Amino acid sequence: MFARVVVDVPVIDTDRPFDYRIPESLAPFVLVGSRVSVPFGPRKLQGFVVGLADTSEVQKTRDILDVLDVEPPLTEEMVWLAGRISERYMCTHYTALQSMVPAVLRSSYDKQIFLTAEGEAFVSVLPDEQAFYEYIRARQPILWNKIMKEFPFATTWLDEGLKKNRIRVEQIVGDRVTKKTVTILSPAVSVEELEAARGKLSKTAVRQKEVLSHFIHFHGPISQPELLSLLGVSNQAVKSLVDKGLLIKEEVEGYRDPFSGRTFTPVPKHPFTIQQQAVIDGIAEGMNPPVYYPCLLHGVTGSGKTEVYLEIMERTIAQGREAILLVPEISLTPQMVNRFKGRFGSQVAVMHSRLSQGERYDEWRKIRRGEVKVAIGARSAIFAPFQNLGLIILDEEHEGSYKQEETPRYHARTVAQYRGMHHHAVVILGSATPSMESYHEAQKGRIRFFEMGERVGNRPLPKVTVVDMREELRDGNRTMFSKPLIDSINNRLEKNEQIVMFLNRRGFSTFVMCRSCGYVVQCPHCDISLTYHRSNRTLRCHYCGYTEREPQVCPECGSEHIRFFGTGTQKVEEELARYFPGIRVIRMDVDTTGRKGAHEKLLQAFREGKGDVLLGTQMIAKGLDFPNVTLVGVLAADSLLNLPDFRAAERTFQLVTQVGGRAGRHEKKGEVILQTYNTEHYSIQHASKHDYESFFVEEIKQRYEKNYPPYYRLVLFTFAHENVPLLVKISERFAGKLREALPPGAYLLGPVASPIARIKDRYRFQCMIKYKNDPHVLPAIHQVVRAFEEERKRTGIMLTVDVDPQMMM
Numbered sequence: 001m002f003a004r005v006v007v008d009v010p011v012i013d014t015d016r017p018f019d020y021r022i023p024e025s026l027a028p029f030v031l032v033g034s035r036v037s038v039p040f041g042p043r044k045l046q047g048f049v050v051g052l053a054d055t056s057e058v059q060k061t062r063d064i065l066d067v068l069d070v071e072p073p074l075t076e077e078m079v080w081l082a083g084r085i086s087e088r089y090m091c092t093h094y095t096a097l098q099s100m101v102p103a104v105l106r107s108s109y110d111k112q113i114f115l116t117a118e119g120e121a122f123v124s125v126l127p128d129e130q131a132f133y134e135y136i137r138a139r140q141p142i143l144w145n146k147i148m149k150e151f152p153f154a155t156t157w158l159d160e161g162l163k164k165n166r167i168r169v170e171q172i173v174g175d176r177v178t179k180k181t182v183t184i185l186s187p188a189v190s191v192e193e194l195e196a197a198r199g200k201l202s203k204t205a206v207r208q209k210e211v212l213s214h215f216i217h218f219h220g221p222i223s224q225p226e227l228l229s230l231l232g233v234s235n236q237a238v239k240s241l242v243d244k245g246l247l248i249k250e251e252v253e254g255y256r257d258p259f260s261g262r263t264f265t266p267v268p269k270h271p272f273t274i275q276q277q278a279v280i281d282g283i284a285e286g287m288n289p290p291v292y293y294p295c296l297l298h299g300v301t302g303s304g305k306t307e308v309y310l311e312i313m314e315r316t317i318a319q320g321r322e323a324i325l326l327v328p329e330i331s332l333t334p335q336m337v338n339r340f341k342g343r344f345g346s347q348v349a350v351m352h353s354r355l356s357q358g359e360r361y362d363e364w365r366k367i368r369r370g371e372v373k374v375a376i377g378a379r380s381a382i383f384a385p386f387q388n389l390g391l392i393i394l395d396e397e398h399e400g401s402y403k404q405e406e407t408p409r410y411h412a413r414t415v416a417q418y419r420g421m422h423h424h425a426v427v428i429l430g431s432a433t434p435s436m437e438s439y440h441e442a443q444k445g446r447i448r449f450f451e452m453g454e455r456v457g458n459r460p461l462p463k464v465t466v467v468d469m470r471e472e473l474r475d476g477n478r479t480m481f482s483k484p485l486i487d488s489i490n491n492r493l494e495k496n497e498q499i500v501m502f503l504n505r506r507g508f509s510t511f512v513m514c515r516s517c518g519y520v521v522q523c524p525h526c527d528i529s530l531t532y533h534r535s536n537r538t539l540r541c542h543y544c545g546y547t548e549r550e551p552q553v554c555p556e557c558g559s560e561h562i563r564f565f566g567t568g569t570q571k572v573e574e575e576l577a578r579y580f581p582g583i584r585v586i587r588m589d590v591d592t593t594g595r596k597g598a599h600e601k602l603l604q605a606f607r608e609g610k611g612d613v614l615l616g617t618q619m620i621a622k623g624l625d626f627p628n629v630t631l632v633g634v635l636a637a638d639s640l641l642n643l644p645d646f647r648a649a650e651r652t653f654q655l656v657t658q659v660g661g662r663a664g665r666h667e668k669k670g671e672v673i674l675q676t677y678n679t680e681h682y683s684i685q686h687a688s689k690h691d692y693e694s695f696f697v698e699e700i701k702q703r704y705e706k707n708y709p710p711y712y713r714l715v716l717f718t719f720a721h722e723n724v725p726l727l728v729k730i731s732e733r734f735a736g737k738l739r740e741a742l743p744p745g746a747y748l749l750g751p752v753a754s755p756i757a758r759i760k761d762r763y764r765f766q767c768m769i770k771y772k773n774d775p776h777v778l779p780a781i782h783q784v785v786r787a788f789e790e791e792r793k794r795t796g797i798m799l800t801v802d803v804d805p806q807m808m809m
């Protein structure tokens with residue numbers, strides 16, 4: 001037998017499977033999806049098996065050296081999926097495969113063998129096999145490779161031992177064994193005998209009596225830590241009962257449960273609203289019989305989308321199928337996770353970004369072994385290795401974080417589409433502010449469309465006041481808080497209600513704006529704001545390369561108050577303290593949330609009323625639900641609007657809508673104050689009226705006129721090198737080759753300097769292809785990239801290719 005192996009040489013020119021012979025001794029364990037170790041030139045490398053064959057066309061094949069896992073970490077579907085991802089996003093096959101397994105499996109080479117209870121008790125009639133078991137019994141855990149060396153027939157016995165559940169295998173990760181055991185207690189005798197024993201205990205043995213009572217009521221196993229904390233008794237009480245033969249204590253393999261010790265209260269089910277029911281009935285059509293059923297659920301914040309997800313998920317599980325729920329950033333959505341945990345309990349695996357690698361591996365294993373039905377996580381949870389997937393949900397589907405910003409640069413929405421087709425699954429894209437791409441798809445009828453326009457209980461959407469910061473300046477207010485915002489803050493402080501204050505992500509101070517009239521300097525050709533380059537004091541368009549000198553006065557109104565723009569959260573905190581003495585501010589940004597659990601602690605403190613203001617960046621815009629928040633302040637809506645990115649207007653609309661959704665979700669009415677220098681801008685205008693439709697109409701027109709997605713697709717190439725002349729020369733040569741290779745209808749812009757012109761002392765240039773959905777474009781690009789490989793290596797130029805880029809930097 002031969003295996004086709006993709007090896008760990010993630011460069012383009014060796015990006016194909018190589019044939020290896022499977023030695024007899026490994027044959028039962030080498031399957032599609034297995035990780036193997038193989039000789040490659042003089043080296044020993046890791047690889048993934050992507051196919052098996054009886055013959056090989058290669059004259060001299062070498063042998064596979066070892067198989068790294070007993071159960072292949074990847075399913076056949078995943079292997080297929082990796083192929084599609086590497087084609088679509090132009091990464092190597094190995095990189096795509098690698099990104100689908102948990103991090104701990106990316107380095108480990110060794111595995112250990114243990115005997116199960118059955119293995120311990122097993123007696124073989126074959127003396128050799130008996131010796132084999134005794135050998136393990138005496139030395140376990142024992143390394144797989146060692147036993148293979150010691151026993152010539154180890155393969156057969158191991159294979160059979162695994163199939164008959166006598167032998168267990170675990171990965172070793174570094175020095176740490178990745179699995180963990182828990183102590184389980186169970187009653188050793190009948191309920192009647194337990195009762196009799198309880199009667200015989202002395203009066204002082206109160207604790208032991210309690211434990212016995214527990215087992216009289218619940219005649220089943222429970223983990224020791226759980227029992228101890230439930231009854232508040234000590235180890236000693238348990239030990240006495242075990243010694244008396246009333247209880248059995250055993251160590252079983254357990255998973256580290258990151259949520260252990262927390263209780264999840266099931267949220268009571270409500271009767272569905274009419275609009276919820278309509279959506280559920282609609283989606284259910286795609287489930288019986290199962291078909292690929294992609295749909296967009298456009299529902300305003302608070303319309304009850306999550307309740308719809310829960311219901312569809314319940315029905316999916318009832319069909320014996322599995323579900324994936326993706327959320328933009330899982331540490332920001334504890335409330336959401338709790339609702340799913342509350343409904344589906346231990347059937348849920350949570351792929352939390354703040355779990356340790358071992359914990360993540362455990363969650364992943366539960367999925368791989370089919371022990372759970374639901375996986376919840378951020379982007380990479382789209383690779384949850386379920387085999388009978390019925391449902392994929394992308395909540396907040398418009399979020400940029402669904403695109404991975406390193407290779408493989410996949411978009412979870414696209415991967416969801418591939419998996420959905422493969423499994424005939426329902427794919428729900430949910431959002432209050434759908435991406436232009438998805439809404440466009442829905443309008444064209446390529447995916448189904450469902451809408452929920454009303455909040456549950458007809459709670460009104462919060463009133464949004466747009467404050468013109470130019471007027472504030474004219475009236476002599478030079479602070480970052482407008483008069484209406486100051487009044488509203490004071491009002492909430494008096495009433496003891498809470499405030500969420502939002503500032504855009506730190507550190508963007510690269511656009512130039514006039515503080516008197518709000519004018520932002522833009523590229524005359526591209527309709528995006530120009531980027532300020534401090535080094536030579538110029539403004540530049542990073543799409544087309546247009547450059548102009550830094551203005552001294554505003555070209556629009558002549559004011560001298562023109563400067564580049566930006567404010568940090570820390571500064572806001574200081575200012576708040578200055579203008580509102582005694583105000584309690586909880587600041588959430590990358591500085592205050594670095595440590596594990598810090599997020600949740602800060603949010604909990606705010607929920608408990610330990611702060612008047614929750615101040616933060618993007619991270620506070622999502623999913624949070626606080627009954628006492630009645631004011632949301634957005635300090636500078638413009639900072640997003642003026643990013644040099646064609647999605648700037650879309651992002652601003654999404655953000656304002658989302659932040660606004662944080663207010664007034666409960667009994668108390670909410671209000672949003674939006675400070676801006678661009679009161680007339682359509683995304684600010686429509687967001688303040690909660691009018692997605694009108695925003696879409698205006699924005700889609702822009703996209704059409706400027707050849708942007710969803711009408712055109714983009715591929716962004718970034719070159720990086722220390723040496724600028726070389727960089728210019730090579731990137732121009734590359735661009736020339738691309739131009740020649742592109743089919744008509746596709747065109748290339750650039751190369752020009754990237755908006756972030758230097759990172760880590762490497763200068764950056766970029767060029768961009770725009771094309772209609774033409775299947776010849778990606779293969780053409782692929783060929784040019786491949787042909788360029790030689791020169792790239794020789795010159796040391798770094799090249800990244802980003803298909804469907806989300807970040808234009």
Ligand code: ADP
Nearest residue numbers: 270271272273300301302303304305306307456
């Ligand atoms: P979304 O996900 O669209 O923001 P949620 O599903 O979180 O909305 O619902 C908003 C609030 O309304 C939640 O507190 C939820 O418990 C409640 N809710 C949802 N559906 C119903 C219903 N049918 N009846 C009563 N309350 C509901």
Ligand code: ZN
Nearest residue numbers: 514517554557
């Ligand atoms: Zn001006």
Ligand code: ZN
Nearest residue numbers: 523526541544
């Ligand atoms: Zn331009």
